[in-house]
Amino acid sequence: MATYLQQLLNGVTLGSLYALIAIGYTMVYGILRLINFAHGDIFMWAGYWVFFLVILFRLPWWLSAVCTVAIVALMGVAIERLAYRPLREAPRISLLITAIGVSFLLENLIIVLPWAGGRQKPYPTPSLMTQIYTAGSVRIQGVTIWVPLIAAACLLGLIFLVYKTKVGRAMRAIATDIETTALMGADINRVISYTFLVGSALAAVGGILWGCRYPRLQWDLGIMPGWRAFTAAVIGGIGNIVGAMLGGFLLGLAEILIVAFFPKLSGFRDAFIFAILIFFLLFRPTGILGKTMKEKV
Amino acid sequence: MLEVKNLHVYYGGIHALQGISFSVAEGQVVTLLGANGAGKTTTLRAIMGLVRPQEGSISLNGVSLIGKRPYEIVRMGVSMAPEGRRIFPDLTVLENLLLGAYARTDTVKVQRDLEFVFSLFPRLRERQYQRGGTLSGGEQQMLAVGRALMAGPKLLLLDEPSLGLAPVLITEMYRAFARLKEEGRTILLVEQNARAALSLADYGYVLDTGRIVAQGPTPELRESDLVRQAYLGV
């Protein structure tokens, strides 16, 4: 019983991390119809920023975390401004290729940076996260409690932003019809910047928490979580924010359960992820919550 | 109020507007008539900054609109209910309406305008928490018009508000427009439904393949065979 609970909690923790990253994919896709390849690397950079700020600048951990969220959010906005916005009128494939380029740039910048480099670096985990809590026979690490809580708070904040504020309304509107949203008097470019800001900030929170759970930093750390989160977004119905959260939790749970109960298959874990992704694309491209759209002739 | 001079627009290889000029005075309802492909929608899109004219000028109260982005034009006091309604199906009716007031900060006035829209289209009040996509065609058209009104425009552009609507609903729609007219609103109305438009407007222009072929006060236009000819080829 205790192990089940343990694994369940692990699954929830992992799932909430995926959910945080998946939001960024799903929001950007909803608006620009772009699979933002660089999003996973944005997430990875968040871990490194905490590392830079704590180790190099000797800032307190909580301050580093806050600064990281701000910096990474601005990175997302800058990427959109410099690399994606000039291609607004271009074919979508050009946008995708550019995103792949940005992704490679972000990864290799880490390798090149003197303070980071290609080798693994330790992530500065605060003691709060490593502390062990015991409840009866169940021993729980701080991360397992704090990660889902912080994630839940962020996701609630996001839901509030998207469903209750003016900008949120514009974000949802822009996803269905950019031109008409412009007719409402909304500055499209600004709304898109906000979207990247929010998506990247959530990815940053995800990256900071990810480090607490898996305290090793490496340049390629964003790739696989990125793909899993993207898969989560597809499962939930890409473009659908609640769907992305749901997909994240489902995928996190499924992954932990597979690894826990079929340890022999854990080497194939990534293959399963991509198989699920391809399966959904082929047979249910709108995901669990998505709607079908018909191409106009 | 609105002054369009010698407007030329090329659109996907077509010379869609071939030098049209017209004006809308304050408090007037002006209609642009014409068959499809005549360039009516293109004219409105050019005013809203959605297409860039190759030549000509558009000015609102003497300020040029050329080169301005759509949101800037909305903030200058022009708003449009686009062709085909284009409401946001996933947002509720209320959210659609509030989005129409996106650029405005004076909450008191926005609230007052909301009340006005609800009084104009009581059905929207009943359905304010329903998703836009669940509305019927007529209700969606009301929503589109209401949403455009929420911008508090000096000039309201209506693009084919009767398109795809049953006759009863068209009547209802035009009753609402008549009320707007009574209030002294300035409206530029684009229509295929000539009779409906002429029943409302003060002045009309007839467009044919990118040119203005006739204009005049509506009583004159209504009596002329020109409209009938333009539509039916009789």
Added chain:
Amino acid sequence: MRPNRILTVFFLLGLAAFIWWGDARLDRFIWRIINFGAIYALAAVGYTMINGVTGQFSLGPHGFMLLGGYLTTLFMLPLHQKKVVWLFTPLSWPFNQFTLPYSGFILALIAGGILAVLASLIVGIPALRALRGDYLAIATFGFGEILYVLACNFMGLTNGPMGVKGIPQYTNLKWSIGALVVLTYAAVRLKNSSFGRALRAIREDELAAESMGINVFRHKLLAFMFSAFCAGVAGGLMATLIGTITPDLFRFFMTFYLLMIIVLGGLGSISGAVVAGFIFAAVFEALRFVDTAVVPGMRMVVFSVLLILVMLFFRRGLFGREEFTWEWVFQGVRRAWRGAWTKTK
């Protein structure tokens, strides 16, 4: 014979002479670069057929190269080396039973290509029917990654992440440029044929093409199979050039390189892919000093920035969608000549 044909014949004769001379005398470093260039160009020619000519965005060529690379390795690795490499998990039947002599190299390469084609059917039949645009890109990418994971885990065939060492270095200019010439010729013929017109029509307007009676799915699949074949052969050549193979050799960055090449060459231009393939290999090696002298990884930074800049400011690439023709060269020479003339005046 038309003068262009004669020029082409002379060009090919010159190429043959160069290969004959180069395999024997050329500086090994440059020899290696040219080999790599030819292999990249070969894979890129196939890749541009599906991505550029047909306009169907695949991100999976690294997977096809991996298949070709491993199959060629399994065919060509000497038996004694097979015993040394597969220490922990024995090599599966039938590959533990035989090895091909050098004379069988061409068979191994073709087999690698065919295996890649079979794999392309597995992913292509469902994916090309149902998906387009970035969804297709993701599905093909996922397939490539699945192959990577399988390569890491099926120890009995691949020896896992440690990879295989001691592959005889059979690839030389004769093979790499030979394969490039043959498959480029096929690609050019295909592109200019009625089939190629159908492929281009699909890129320009899939719906219109379908309305004119073209079985869009079959033609997409045709282009996809061709690209897989080129990738499979290129993978085989690459493994037998480097002498070792690991799953990491054919990870996504390989597709990234190819993407760079076809974008730089001009999406849809076969000659562009060839030229850019050689340029890429040369620059890649030339920038090696940056990696060793400055910081490791700098090369990739340069390349990613380059890719982004090409997409932002130079989307047509070197060739646009045009192809190399002799007329084009003549015109260029004439213009340069005239330019020089007016300048001296």
Added chain:
Amino acid sequence: MDKNEVILSLQSLTMKFGGLVAVRDFSMDIRYGELVGLIGPNGAGKTTIFNMITGHYRPTAGKVIFEGRDITGLPPWQVARLGISRTFQNIRLCREMTALENVLISFHPRVRSTVFDAILPTPRYLREERKMRERGMELLSAVGLEKWANFRAGALPYGLQRRVEIARALATSPKLLLLDEPAAGMNPAEAADLMNFIRHIRETFNLTIFLIEHVMQVVMGICPRIRVIDFGVSIAEGTPEEIKNNPKVIEAYLGEEALRA
């Protein structure tokens, strides 16, 4: 060929998109050699009917019978091979290809050579390709485009693009040609020109033509029989004269009589 035999029979076609009924219970028979017009205000569902015939949409209910064969739900490329070809409301040419190449695309489904013939190339392939080009040029001359054969289709003036699109449709050797608003974006003189052209190709190629327009005067001139739809429902059918004086039609186009007051 019996003039009275039905080539295309549409039986109670209905198309729903979500809750919206775009076309309701539409039935119509077209006979060999006829030139029939389908008109109606914008958004009336005309193009949707075409899309159901050509297989771009699968009708929610109803059947499409072509030459006695049920073709409901066949994919567009098969419908095209059976002998139904079409043009599009907003011209869909392969803009980067030449006018001739656009026409050649339509010949491709009947190419006998294999891919390997094309790669090698075998004499059989070369002969076929040469023949195809000859026939493509013939077709372009027949529609008066021979001068433009090697121009990029996207660079041609609008009216000529329309002709290239029609030529491309003709190259599939259709028995039935569907034209979706061929006169859209043309001034009256150009439109009149086009109508003559349509009459001309109908005679030259012995075609049955089904034509969508919403500009009435364009159709009136050439179609002996016209069907009018509004809100996805047929409201009238008859000769131009009958249609012109049909009160329902006038109402659909000009708006409700009651609003006159």
